[in-house]
Amino acid sequence: MKHSKGYRLGRVVLYLFAWLMSLFILYPYLVMLLNSFKDLDTMFRIPGTLLPEIWHWENYVNIWKDVPLLTYFRNSAVVAVFGTLLCIVCAIPGGYALARMQFPGKKTLMSLVVMTQMFSPVVMMVGIYRVMSAYGLVNSLTGIVLLVAAFNQAFAVWLLQGTFATISHELEEAARIDGCSRLSAMIRIVLPLAAPGIVTAMTFVFISGWNEYMLSLILIGDANLRTINLGIRAFFGYTGTEWWYVFGASILSTLPILAFFGILQRHLTGGLTAGGVKG
Amino acid sequence: MENEAKLARRLRRERVRQMRAYLWLAPMLLLLLVFVLRPVIEVFRVAFSTVTAANLVRQFGTLDNFRYLFAQKEFPRVMTNTVIWTVAIVALSVLLSLIAALVLNETFKGRAFHRTVLLLPWATSLLVTSAAWKYILDYHYGALNALLLRLGLIKSSINFLGSAGSAFTWMIVVGIIVTIPFMTFTLLSGLQSISHDFYEAAVIDGASFWDKLFRITLPLLRPAINVTIVLNVIYVFNSFAIINTITNGAPANKTHTITTYLYTLAFQKQKYGASAALSLVSFVVLAVFAVLYMRTQMKEDNA
Numbered sequence: 385m386k387h388s389k390g391y392r393l394g395r396v397v398l399y400l401f402a403w404l405m406s407l408f409i410l411y412p413y414l415v416m417l418l419n420s421f422k423d424l425d426t427m428f429r430i431p432g433t434l435l436p437e438i439w440h441w442e443n444y445v446n447i448w449k450d451v452p453l454l455t456y457f458r459n460s461a462v463v464a465v466f467g468t469l470l471c472i473v474c475a476i477p478g479g480y481a482l483a484r485m486q487f488p489g490k491k492t493l494m495s496l497v498v499m500t501q502m503f504s505p506v507v508m509m510v511g512i513y514r515v516m517s518a519y520g521l522v523n524s525l526t527g528i529v530l531l532v533a534a535f536n537q538a539f540a541v542w543l544l545q546g547t548f549a550t551i552s553h554e555l556e557e558a559a560r561i562d563g564c565s566r567l568s569a570m571i572r573i574v575l576p577l578a579a580p581g582i583v584t585a586m587t588f589v590f591i592s593g594w595n596e597y598m599l600s601l602i603l604i605g606d607a608n609l610r611t612i613n614l615g616i617r618a619f620f621g622y623t624g625t626e627w628w629y630v631f632g633a634s635i636l637s638t639l640p641i642l643a644f645f646g647i648l649q650r651h652l653t654g655g656l657t658a659g660g661v662k663g
Numbered sequence: 664m665e666n667e668a669k670l671a672r673r674l675r676r677e678r679v680r681q682m683r684a685y686l687w688l689a690p691m692l693l694l695l696l697v698f699v700l701r702p703v704i705e706v707f708r709v710a711f712s713t714v715t716a717a718n719l720v721r722q723f724g725t726l727d728n729f730r731y732l733f734a735q736k737e738f739p740r741v742m743t744n745t746v747i748w749t750v751a752i753v754a755l756s757v758l759l760s761l762i763a764a765l766v767l768n769e770t771f772k773g774r775a776f777h778r779t780v781l782l783l784p785w786a787t788s789l790l791v792t793s794a795a796w797k798y799i800l801d802y803h804y805g806a807l808n809a810l811l812l813r814l815g816l817i818k819s820s821i822n823f824l825g826s827a828g829s830a831f832t833w834m835i836v837v838g839i840i841v842t843i844p845f846m847t848f849t850l851l852s853g854l855q856s857i858s859h860d861f862y863e864a865a866v867i868d869g870a871s872f873w874d875k876l877f878r879i880t881l882p883l884l885r886p887a888i889n890v891t892i893v894l895n896v897i898y899v900f901n902s903f904a905i906i907n908t909i910t911n912g913a914p915a916n917k918t919h920t921i922t923t924y925l926y927t928l929a930f931q932k933q934k935y936g937a938s939a940a941l942s943l944v945s946f947v948v949l950a951v952f953a954v955l956y957m958r959t960q961m962k963e964d965n966a
Contacts, residue, residue: 390872394872398766398769398771399773401762401763402767402771402773403777405843406780409780409784409844410783412796413783413787415795419806428803428804430803430804430820431804431808431820432801432804432805432809434806434809434810470694471694474690474691477687477689477690477691478687478692480687481684481685485681485687486684487682487683487685488681488682496695500699501897502953503703504897504901507921507942507946508703508705509929509938510705510925510935511702511706511709511942513718513929514705514935515701515705531698534694534698537695537699541691591786595787595790596788597903602926602929602930613790616790617790620908625798627798630794631795631798634787634795637788638786638787638791641785641787642783642786
């Protein structure tokens with residue numbers, strides 16, 4: 385089949401746009417990756433250099449010795465893992481009640497959940513800082529875990545409520561006629577069916593916990609409690625930036641999530657887009 | 664009479680039974696009340712109180728914090744910057760994401776690769792991306808200058824972050840690049856939900872590419888575009904890491920938006936009260952946006 389001139393022009397534009405977009409997104413990663421192998425001399429040459437002259441693979445060994453990277457990773461993992469667990473444990477019964485039960489004040493509650501999504505922690509940092517001081521949770525990973533769970537709660541509840549609403553009542557009712565309590569019917573029947581939604585919600589909370597930055601920036605002062613992002617931020621000193629650590633640590637910090645993505649990719653895009661449009 | 668009493672009793676019992684739902688809701692409510700709502704209330708309290716540099720609240724019922732805030736010479740600039748930041752990033756990102764979604768909805772060689780690239784930014788924190796761009800845009804050893812010099816496009820290094828205008832523009836570019844992936848995915852899922860029947864019918868009627876785009880795709884994509892705009896206005900308005908990392912307001916506090924200025928006021932100048940006052944200003948701005956949005960929605964629904 386012979387294509388028209390317009391069609392061929394369209395294809396050219398299509399390829400051009402796709403590649404330009406990918407190039408812009410990949411560019412900072414490429415810069416980080418290339419620079420993470422440079423030595424100081426090449427990194428700070430004026431004008432700048434594109435490629436490392438000698439590829440210093442040992443940079444990735446040295447960074448573990450020079451910087452308490454392992455502590456940073458451990459702290460980020462604590463925030464992400466426990467923040468996700470707490471968030472989901474609270475969101476499952478909440479989402480279930482909103483999807484399945486009739487009760488006074490339901491409408492108000494639904495709009496409250498939607499509204500809290502509008503309150504980003506960023507615009508209330510003074511309030512958060514003062515309240516956390518009052519609770520004695522400044523300089524504590526527990527505090528960050530609680531905040532990550534709380535500020536992702538509305539999103540998780542909303543997504544789960546939508547998931548539960550799509551699951552048929554019949555199986556659950558059958559189980560209850562057979563003498564199951566509401567709780568055990570939910571755990572045995574509804575939760576397995578809602579697994580895709582739950583995994584999607586957990587993934588997003590986990591990523592937001594791992595990438596959390598602003599809350600720990602204002603609440604964590606102790607160097608031993610730094611998350612990976614705070615650790616990277618600490619390389620920006622008063623005397624100049626220790627870029628050689630920034631790049632290595634940045635590349636390493638994305639690896640856990642990338643691995644996670646590799647496993648869940650297909651599943652994720654589906655779950656996200658479903659939530660995105662309904663949201 | 665007796666029946667009515669019975670009915671009332673049954674209704675009451677039903678009410679009590681219904682209240683059991685709150686047992687299920689309790690964990691969620693506890694988290695939201697203790698860690699979201701309480702800080703919101705605290706922001707209100709602090710904004711109208713005298714606060715010492717040690718963050719102690721002295722006296723409630725004063726407008727001093729607002730007076731201090733409005734008297735800052737950078738304040739008008741912070742507000743206009745916030746509007747420019749939000750409008751420019753959301754508008755340009757919607758346009759580019761729409762094209763990206765249309766492109767990725769076609770079948771072509773390398774589509775899977777481009778879709779995967781679009782997922783990559785999720786794996787990276789905004790701090791990391793911003794740090795990379797800070798290095799890229801550096802005047803002396805920055806990667807962008809190195810690249811442009813090597814390609815022969817410029818003769819000498821450009822000081823991208825030197826002036827407020829240029830620095831802010833470049834940060835908007837970074838903002839657009841980090842906004843596009845999520846938007847594109849939302850719009851792509853909207854596109855995929857449009858039935859093929861429409862297009863087949865249009866082809867039979869001899870519709871051109873532009874006819875299909877403006878008469879079928881865009882009108883049917885409208886709900887997805889609206890959701891995207893609302894969500895992203897909120898996200899972009901609340902964006903913090905890019906400006907905080909790349910310039911933190913420099914030069915001369917001219918590149919702040921509300922969020923980064925909030926941080927500077929509270930945690931660098933110890934002006935907690937003024938920072939809380941600015942939080943309230945930002946609530947008002949978001950509320951105005953919500954009202955304007957609902958108005959246009961209602962107008963559209965009536966039309």
